[in-house]
Amino acid sequence: MNRGLRIGALRVAGLLCLVLGLSGCALRPTVPGSSVRWSERQADLQSLPGWELRGRIAVKSGNAGGQGRLRWQQAGDSARLRLSGPLGSGSMEIRWDSGQVVLTDRKGEVTAAYSGPDAVEQFLDQQLGWHFPAVHLRYWVLGIPDPHSRARQIFDPDGWLMQIDQDGWQVGYSEFRQYSGQWIPHRVSIEDEHARVRLVIDDWK
Template structure:
C-alpha cells in the first residue's frame, strides 16, 4: 500500500519551498584554478561526520511534496528526519550500507537492505539517499558503485554541476560552514522525471554534540 504522505501535498510543496521553484539561469563560464578546486573537493570529502537542517522537496513527475529535513551523518551511517509543518506528521529514515529502517509511516515500520528500493516501493519517489550523502557535500559518490563523476566548476573554484549514475546535480548556492570548508546551500538533483530540491539552512561539521 502506498503511504499517504503529507509530503506529497502539492500545496505544501508550494508554501515550504516557494523560493526554489523557478529554474536557475546558467551563469557564464568563469576562470577555474584546478589545483584550488581539487583542494576544495578534498576538504569537503574529508568531512565524515556532519549534520544539516533545511528544507526538501521531491517530485516524480506526477506528484510531489516538501517539508523540513534534519540529516545526521556519521561516516557511512545516516539518520534523516522529515516533517510536514502543516500536518505535524514526521518520519525517520536511518541506516547504513547493510540496510535501512523507515519509521512513522502508515502500515508500520519498514526495513530493507536497499534503502532506495524501499523508498520507491513505499512512496513512489526515486531518492538516491546513499549517493546524496556525498553529493550534498559537493563531491562525487563512490565510483565503484555509481561510476565516474563528471564535475563542472564555477565561481570560487566550487562545483556548479555534477553528473553521475544518470543524475544531474546543480549547485545553485554555497555557504561557509563554521570551522570548515564552504558547503552547498542550495542544490537540485534530477534524473528523468525524478527531482530532489534541497535548501540547507545550517551545516554543523563534526560529530553531533
C-alpha cells in the first residue's frame, strides 16, 4: 500500500471510530491528556470536592461473593453507594459518613448501622462477608493510591498506570477512558490472597 492510500485508510478508520464509538479503535496519547503528568493528575483528583460513578462490580471473598450494578456518589469524606442486582440482594444503599455506616433497603428502611473507626470494615464483614480495606477504594477507583499510606505504582512502556501495590493489595488497571476531562480507569481489579474485586466503570462525572 502506498503512502497516500495508507493515510487515507487511517483517516477512514479514525472516522469510523468517532461515528461508531468502537472501544477497540480507541487511540490514546502517550500519557493521559498528552501533557498532564500522573503526579498532576493525582493532585487534581485528590482535590475534587466530589464525583459520581456508575458501573458493574463483582466480588469474591472467601466463600462469599456476587455481582451487580453500582452507583457511587462521593462528596468529601462522605459516600453513598447503591448496589442492585444479585450482589445487593435486589437493591440496597450504603451511606458512609464520618465513621458511621448506615444500610437501608429498597424501601428506605434502615436495616443495619455501624459506628467507629472500623465501621466500614465491620459492615462489609458482617453484612456481606467481604474482607478488604474499604478506606482505600475511593482512591483506587480513580486510579490513584491512597495518600495516607505508602504505595508503589507500576507503569507500562507508554507511561500508563498498570498497577498500584498498597498495604498488601494489588490494584490492576487494564484500560483508561476520558470522562469530564479526566482519565479514569474503565477496568479495575483489586486482590490479595483472600479476596478479589472486579470493577467496570461505565460512567464518571
